[in-house]
Amino acid sequence: MEYVIGVDLGTSAVKVLLVDRHGVVKGEWTESYPLYQPHSGYSEQRPDDWVEKTITALRRVWETAGISPESVVGLSFSGQMHGLVLLDGDGNVVRNAILWNDTRTTAECREIEAKVGRETLLSIAKNEALEGFTLPKLLWVKNHEPELYERARVFLLPKDYVRFRLTGHMAMDVSDAAGTLLLDIKTKTWSEAIARAVGVDLTLCPPLVEATAFVGTLRPEVAEQTGLPASVNVFAGGADNACGAVGAGILAEGKMMSSIGTSGVVLAYEQSGEKDFAGRVHYFNHAEPNAYYIMGVTLAAGYSFDWWKRTFAEDVPFAEIVQRAAESPIGANGLLFTPYLAGERTPYADADIRGSFVGIDSAQTKWDFARAVIEGITFSLNESVEIIKASGKTIDSVVSIGGGAKSAEWLQIQADIFGIPVEKLKNEQGPGLGAAMIAACGVGWFDSLKECADAFKQVDSIVEPRPDAAAKYKELFAIYRDVYPRTKELAKRLKVFRP
Numbered sequence: 001m002e003y004v005i006g007v008d009l010g011t012s013a014v015k016v017l018l019v020d021r022h023g024v025v026k027g028e029w030t031e032s033y034p035l036y037q038p039h040s041g042y043s044e045q046r047p048d049d050w051v052e053k054t055i056t057a058l059r060r061v062w063e064t065a066g067i068s069p070e071s072v073v074g075l076s077f078s079g080q081m082h083g084l085v086l087l088d089g090d091g092n093v094v095r096n097a098i099l100w101n102d103t104r105t106t107a108e109c110r111e112i113e114a115k116v117g118r119e120t121l122l123s124i125a126k127n128e129a130l131e132g133f134t135l136p137k138l139l140w141v142k143n144h145e146p147e148l149y150e151r152a153r154v155f156l157l158p159k160d161y162v163r164f165r166l167t168g169h170m171a172m173d174v175s176d177a178a179g180t181l182l183l184d185i186k187t188k189t190w191s192e193a194i195a196r197a198v199g200v201d202l203t204l205c206p207p208l209v210e211a212t213a214f215v216g217t218l219r220p221e222v223a224e225q226t227g228l229p230a231s232v233n234v235f236a237g238g239a240d241n242a243c244g245a246v247g248a249g250i251l252a253e254g255k256m257m258s259s260i261g262t263s264g265v266v267l268a269y270e271q272s273g274e275k276d277f278a279g280r281v282h283y284f285n286h287a288e289p290n291a292y293y294i295m296g297v298t299l300a301a302g303y304s305f306d307w308w309k310r311t312f313a314e315d316v317p318f319a320e321i322v323q324r325a326a327e328s329p330i331g332a333n334g335l336l337f338t339p340y341l342a343g344e345r346t347p348y349a350d351a352d353i354r355g356s357f358v359g360i361d362s363a364q365t366k367w368d369f370a371r372a373v374i375e376g377i378t379f380s381l382n383e384s385v386e387i388i389k390a391s392g393k394t395i396d397s398v399v400s401i402g403g404g405a406k407s408a409e410w411l412q413i414q415a416d417i418f419g420i421p422v423e424k425l426k427n428e429q430g431p432g433l434g435a436a437m438i439a440a441c442g443v444g445w446f447d448s449l450k451e452c453a454d455a456f457k458q459v460d461s462i463v464e465p466r467p468d469a470a471a472k473y474k475e476l477f478a479i480y481r482d483v484y485p486r487t488k489e490l491a492k493r494l495k496v497f498r499p
């Protein structure tokens with residue numbers, strides 16, 4: 001039997017999957033690493049932690065599966081998007097990576113809008129200047145750490161850096177480059193117009209490859225450390241949401257995915273790169289060549305759930321929290337939560353907003369608060385569902401992946417709030433499965449990602465929305481939507497009191 005490996009470099013951990021020709025996950029290994037948040041709105045990681053933990057996971061995944069490493073024929077990647085990794089001329093990291101959920105770069109976003117022009121930016125990069133994207137981070141380093149900026153010779157994104165360290169191949173895949181604000185989405189080339197307008201030297205931008213491209217094999221020392229054969233075929237891989245979409249079979253019009261990871265994402269397939277969504281949604285190149293997707297992002301989805309668990313129920317497993325929360329009624333006995341713990345992107349591009357509990361009553365319990373957090377995260381995702389529906393797409397079902405897909409109770413809440421049937425997959429493994437599928441196609445098991453998805457994707461169940469619940473959530477969603485406009489100025493005034 002032959003196997004492929006999918007490496008998902010997430011925000012909370014690197015997750016490595018060993019997958020056979022039938023799409024069966026024969027092994028998995030996860031290694032976590034720290035997130036550094038020295039100030040409110042700051043979010044950094046050490047790129048060498050990613051490399052160290054990925055190498056450990058690559059060895060443990062085949063060892064614990066009890067297979068011969070010689071039977072691994074292909075490997076690819078998915079990774080957290082936008083994170084800035086700056087390298088010097090020797091390929092050494094010059095500073096910690098500034099991540100996708102870091103919101104320190106509001107001034108740089110205004111600088112990009114002033115120098116490039118919002119309409120020009122939207123026509124080329126197809127996305128608004130948002131704090132989470134890479135170019136604002138690059139300009140922040142140029143503005144605030146000029147000596148580090150001077151040392152930098154190239155920038156990479158998280159998974160591309162790990163792949164560079166494992167193979168020696170320096171490149172960035174297009175689906176991830178789409179989230180930098182420097183890529184011309186239609187031509188899939190670095191935009192000279194944007195770079196020149198903001199004063200960034202295009203030589204900082206690495207070569208571009210498609211997510212499906214063969215990029216080489218493992219460095220001998222990496223083969224030694226991982227126990228994998230140096231001859232393993234390595235394929236570029238894609239952005240985590242593009243790979244999540246591949247794994248969920250979002251490879252045709254009308255398909256939509258809901259992913260509750262550290263971030264929350266609602267994503268829909270888009271065949272054309274020529275449309276104009278006026279920046280209301282993210283608009284990125286897909287991991288499938290010459291395809292695209294649109295998506296809305298809740299910055300603190302699983303991150304809000306993590307925060308609540310860490311603060312109020314540290315020793316209670318996630319699954320038990322969700323079960324206890326499900327015992328609270330719809331609407332959590334009159335309690336609403338907004339998940340703006342790290343600012344927000346969709347539908348409010350607001351780095352200063354922070355979360356709220358509204359309606360706190362002395363009769364409410366800890367589990368009402370847990371339910372309010374779960375409902376608030378899902379209401380936020382529903383804002384993106386509504387935007388995608390309003391863009392004219394006909395969506396007949398949504399595939400749920402990530403932490404929110406791990407429990408029947410949260411799947412039901414998604415169906416009731418979205419008002420759309422929710423597909424639960426048998427082998428839901430998030431973006432890592434999409435990365436494995438890229439490798440499976442690359443080694444010739446399938447002729448296309450669509451053919452692979454048809455073979456690998458297995459629907460376990462479809463959760464239907466319950467009319468009575470959906471009606472109650474429609475009322476609650478209207479109240480939820482009133483919270484942002486009524487708290488955004490308060491959040492700005494509270495900013496001076498934040499750490």
Ligand SMILES: Nc1ncnc2c1ncn2[C@@H]1O[C@H](COP(=O)(O)OP(=O)(O)O)[C@@H](O)[C@H]1O
Nearest residue numbers: 010011012261262302303305306318402403406
């Ligand atoms: N059993 C569970 N039920 C609900 N949510 C969960 C469960 N396990 C983990 N989570 C949530 O899922 C998130 C992790 O999802 P994952 O896709 O692995 O994250 P990432 O890719 O961002 O590292 C965590 O933030 C956590 O809040």
Ligand SMILES: O=C(CO)[C@@H](O)[C@H](O)COP(=O)(O)O
Nearest residue numbers: 010011080081100261262263
């Ligand atoms: O910023 C985005 C997408 O624009 C996030 O989706 C990141 O890509 C992080 O993903 P997770 O760690 O939540 O999977």
